[in-house]
Every structure is written in structure tokens, then in C-alpha cells.
Amino acid sequence: MIKARNIYKSYASLEVLKGVNIDIFKGEIVSIVGESGAGKSTLLQILGSLDSPSNITANGTEIRLNEKSFLEMSDKELSKFRNKNIGFVFQFHQLLPEFTALENVLLPVRIADQPSAYTLEKAHELFDELKIAHRLHHKPKELSGGEAQRVAVARALINDPKIIFADEPTGNLDSKNADSLHQLFFDLRDKYDQTFVIVTHNLGLAESTDRKLVMKDGQIV
Ligand SMILES: Nc1ncnc2c1ncn2[C@@H]1O[C@H](COP(=O)(O)OP(=O)(O)OP(=O)(O)O)[C@@H](O)[C@H]1O
Ligand SMILES: [Mg+2]
Numbered sequence: 001m002i003k004a005r006n007i008y009k010s011y012a013s014l015e016v017l018k019g020v021n022i023d024i025f026k027g028e029i030v031s032i033v034g035e036s037g038a039g040k041s042t043l044l045q046i047l048g049s050l051d052s053p054s055n056i057t058a059n060g061t062e063i064r065l066n067e068k069s070f071l072e073m074s075d076k077e078l079s080k081f082r083n084k085n086i087g088f089v090f091q092f093h094q095l096l097p098e099f100t101a102l103e104n105v106l107l108p109v110r111i112a113d114q115p116s117a118y119t120l121e122k123a124h125e126l127f128d129e130l131k132i133a134h135r136l137h138h139k140p141k142e143l144s145g146g147e148a149q150r151v152a153v154a155r156a157l158i159n160d161p162k163i164i165f166a167d168e169p170t171g172n173l174d175s176k177n178a179d180s181l182h183q184l185f186f187d188l189r190d191k192y193d194q195t196f197v198i199v200t201h202n203l204g205l206a207e208s209t210d211r212k213l214v215m216k217d218g219q220i221v
Contacts, residue, residue, distance in 0.1 A: 001026045001163055001195050002047060005062040009042055009218075010054045016042050017053070018218035024163065027193040029185060031206040034215035040199045041167050043215065047197065048165040049082050066162060083108055087156030089166040093148040095140040101151045102127070102136045108159050119158065126154040129191075130184065146177030153184065163195045170202060178202060 002024035009017040016039045024030055032040050045051035046063070049070050053061045056071055063071055070081055095104045102123060109119045127133040130150040132143075140148050149169065156164050166185075170178035182205050188194045198209065206212045213220050 001028075001066060002197075003062070003064045004047060006059045007043065007046055007053045007061055007063070008055060008059045009039070009046065009051075016218055017046070019059075020218075020220055022047070022213070022220065024195060024197060026195055027189060028211065029189055029196045029198065029209045030211045030213060031209040032197065032199045032213045032215055032220075033201070033203070033206045038215040039218045040215050044165050044167050044197065044199050048086050048088060049078055050088075084159060085162045087159070087161035087164040089149075089152050089156050089164065089169045091168040091171040093140065093152040095148060095151060095155070097140050100137045100139055101132065101143065101147075104140070104151060105154045105158050108155060122160075123154070123158060126157055129187075130154055144177075145173055146181065149173060149177070149181055150184070153181070153188075157188070157192075157194070160192075163197065166196060166198045166200075168199055168201065170200070170205070178205075182208070 002022065004020065004022045007017050007020040020043055032043070034040055042051065046053050052071070053059070061071065063069065065085055070078060073081060096107070099107070105123050105126065106119065124133070127136055130153060132147055132150050132154070135143055135147055143151065170181050173181065185196050185198070189196065198205070200206055215221070
């Protein structure tokens with residue numbers, strides 16, 4: 001699913017990533033753990049095409065999602081590619097406050113311009129699956145933290161992305177809500193063969209994933 005080689009990232013003289021190689025296979029749930037500042041979020045943003053590695057040519061950097069290299073794409077091509085292939089879940093749900101839960105979930109669809117009957121059906125299926133069907137028309141401030149985070153997961157899934165990147169998705173939830181969101185990731189994998197890469201400080205979650213990668217000082221050790 002993902003094949004990445006020689007990822008480097010520097011901010012001025014600060015080297016944040018120092019040659020990361022990573023392979024992710026379809027249907028896998030991979031966790032990335034490591035101390036604060038190790039470079040986990042930076043790596044996730046780069047793998048998710050939201051940020052670029054440094055000195056791609058000199059470092060021989062390669063990142064492929066299903067054989068397709070996205071490093072050379074124009075911004076326009078890249079937004080389209082990202083919208084179609086990649087879903088994100090962040091620590092804070094980042095739902096838009098003026099829109100309802102359903103409208104938030106449908107936002108990526110407007111960009112991709114898919115047929116509305118199919119996507120509406122898909123949205124309702126996701127709301128059922130994520131047990132938030134009763135909160136469809138509520139705005140984010142009327143949702144609990146766990147509900148808002150599940151809406152964010154539905155938004156990440158609406159375009160049937162190939163892969164979902166989650167950066168501390170349960171960092172802001174109590175342990176009960178965190179556990180149920182973790183269970184949800186596994187259910188979605190079982191049901192849709194969905195692939196997840198999850199950065200987490202939750203060691204229980206990390207131990208239960210298929211593969212735990214440890215980052216230290218800009219490298220996977
Ligand atoms: N835009 C930026 N400009 C300068 N330095 C940055 C920038 N983004 C990140 N850094 C630095 O890069 C290093 C790695 O940051 P990153 O956010 O990837 O760490 P992390 O492993 O996700 O940490 P945490 O567990 O605290 O989220 C840190 O030292 C951080 O201060
Ligand atoms: Mg981080």
C-alpha cells in the first residue's frame with residue numbers, strides 16, 4: 001500500500017527525520033510510538049502528502065501509494081489525489097463548527113464530486129456503524145468528545161480512502177471512549193479491509209496493533 005524510502009526532513013539546522021524507510025500493507029493496522037519530538041507527526045504528514053520531505057533528489061527519496069508516486073505532483077493534482085486516496089484523523093476532531101455532523105462528513109465529497117445518492121447512503125451507513133446516527137443534525141459543539149471524534153472518523157472514511165492516517169486520535173478522550181474508538185478501527189479493518197497508520201502515546205493500543213514501529217530521534221528503530 002505504502003512504500004517509502006529515504007525520507008529526510010529538516011527545519012533550518014534541525015534534522016527532524018533522518019532517513020526513514022517504511023512499508024505498509026493493505027488491511028494492516030500499524031502504530032507509531034516514540035517520545036515527544038521524535039518526528040512522528042512530521043512523518044505522518046509526509047506519508048499523507050500534507051507536507052514534503054527535504055532534498056528529495058539528493059536523498060533519493062521515494063514515496064509510493066499503491067505504486068503511484070505523489071512527490072512530483074502539482075498542488076492541484078495532489079489535492080485531488082489526497083481527497084481520493086487518503087483519510088486523516090487528528091487529535092482534535094477539527095470539524096467545522098458552523099456545519100452539522102452530516103454536513104461535516106459530506107465536505108470531502110463535495111470536493112471529489114461523487115454521485116450524491118451513493119454518498120448519502122454511505123454517510124448513513126457510517127453513522128450507523130459508528131453509532132452516531134442519532135447525532136446526524138447536531139453541530140460539533142453539541143457533541144461529546146467521543147461522538148465528535150467518531151464523526152471525524154466518518155469524514156475520513158466517506159471517500160473510501162485507501163489508507164487512513166491518524167495522529168493521536170484518542171489523545172483527547174477518556175479511556176472508555178478511547179477504547180471504543182480503538183475497537184472501531186479494528187472493526188473497520190475487519191469489515192472493509194481498511195488500512196490504518198496510527199501515531200499514539202497509548203501503549204495499550206500500540207501493543208494491540210499488527211505492528212508497532214518505534215521512532216527515536218528521527219528514525220524508526
Ligand atoms: N514547522 C516546524 N518548524 C520547525 N520545527 C518543527 C516544525 N514542525 C515540527 N518541528 C520540530 O520537529 C520535531 C519533531 O516534531 P513532531 O511534531 O514530528 O514530533 P512528534 O514525534 O509528533 O511529537 P509529539 O509526540 O509531541 O506530538 C520537534 O522538535 C519539533 O519542534
Ligand atoms: Mg505529534
